[in-house]
Amino acid sequence: MELLPLVCLCLLSCSGETSAAGDGVKVVVKEDDDAVLPCSLSNKEDITGQAFDWKKDESQKEVFFHDAAGHTNQGPQFIDRVSHFQDQMMNGNASIKIRKTKMADSGNYSCIFPHPEPRQTFIIELVVGAAPKPFVTILDQTKDWSLLQCEAHGDPLPTVEWKDSDNKTLPADSPKVSERGGRSYITVKTTVTKADNYSCVATQETISHRIGSEIFVHLAGAASKPSVTSIKSDDGTVLQCEVLGASPKPKVEWKDSSGNILPVKDLKVTERGDSYDIVLQAALTKTDNFRCVVTQEEIGHQTGAETYVPLDGGARGGNIAALDPLVTMETVASSLSLSSIRGSGLRSAPCLEARELPASPSASSLPLSDR
Numbered sequence: 001m002e003l004l005p006l007v008c009l010c011l012l013s014c015s016g017e018t019s020a021a022g023d024g025v026k027v028v029v030k031e032d033d034d035a036v037l038p039c040s041l042s043n044k045e046d047i048t049g050q051a052f053d054w055k056k057d058e059s060q061k062e063v064f065f066h067d068a069a070g071h072t073n074q075g076p077q078f079i080d081r082v083s084h085f086q087d088q089m090m091n092g093n094a095s096i097k098i099r100k101t102k103m104a105d106s107g108n109y110s111c112i113f114p115h116p117e118p119r120q121t122f123i124i125e126l127v128v129g130a131a132p133k134p135f136v137t138i139l140d141q142t143k144d145w146s147l148l149q150c151e152a153h154g155d156p157l158p159t160v161e162w163k164d165s166d167n168k169t170l171p172a173d174s175p176k177v178s179e180r181g182g183r184s185y186i187t188v189k190t191t192v193t194k195a196d197n198y199s200c201v202a203t204q205e206t207i208s209h210r211i212g213s214e215i216f217v218h219l220a221g222a223a224s225k226p227s228v229t230s231i232k233s234d235d236g237t238v239l240q241c242e243v244l245g246a247s248p249k250p251k252v253e254w255k256d257s258s259g260n261i262l263p264v265k266d267l268k269v270t271e272r273g274d275s276y277d278i279v280l281q282a283a284l285t286k287t288d289n290f291r292c293v294v295t296q297e298e299i300g301h302q303t304g305a306e307t308y309v310p311l312d313g314g315a316r317g318g319n320i321a322a323l324d325p326l327v328t329m330e331t332v333a334s335s336l337s338l339s340s341i342r343g344s345g346l347r348s349a350p351c352l353e354a355r356e357l358p359a360s361p362s363a364s365s366l367p368l369s370d371r
Contacts, residue, residue, distance in 0.1 A: 039111035041092030129155030150200030158202035221247035241292030
């Protein structure tokens, strides 16, 4: 009989991270998660009528025993927490699952086939204590800066760092370690001065585990609440979009439901210190859903407002009034990039209310687990 270095991958989705080193296998999980310890015969021989035994560490504590008659027994530390895969034994699978793992479950496990001779033993290392996703929050904020906090825990205690959307490590306060509920927590704070996606990354080098959480910071200078309306005059109907107090200076565009940019009829830009007020007008040439899109490339921010206007200039259901913005990066639970916003198609049914821009969440560039 021969044990594959890494087997039963379909069983490992709930067991965290699994790696192979030489003839050994390491399984890394968070506390309270389930762990699958793999042990299978390379020839997929039916082991239904065979005995196999699982023991822990050098003391050989009993974990799980299956005899040739099909009876099973669980070790005292694992009562009602360990089981095998009965329906897969015909394929040579002697793997076990340990439910709701504890820190004390960490150690080296032996998968033993006593028959036929010679007895064969294979070692699987279980590490319980992988850090879960850090908890990130905004502690304080002004129009110029935000104070971010990241809290993480795990065993071993992870190192924690803040990164911006370019994956650059940010300067931060000295980490603070505290005890709570029998666990050690590490807290790191940083102050940021621009709107961006920020990531808190927790790393446990000794168990090769890395995980992170993201948060988007929306400072006061980022454009918000574009006001859209239609104006009827002797020359026809025009669409008007007004943006107030934006910094840096945004690009403002009217688009139809197909994403075509409408020609500019009039554009007024007023500079007020470091911020800008912009009024953009475009001529109405057809009945359609129209949207005003406001983009600030420098800070990776985009927002907008949408309305339906018939060619006669009258809004469905009444006159057009100022509408709420579509969506800002601040309101998106999973952070967006400008590229994902550009790639999203805006298709909406006629309505006077502001709509959210549909967009796909951007994938983090970090090689983080638990994605």
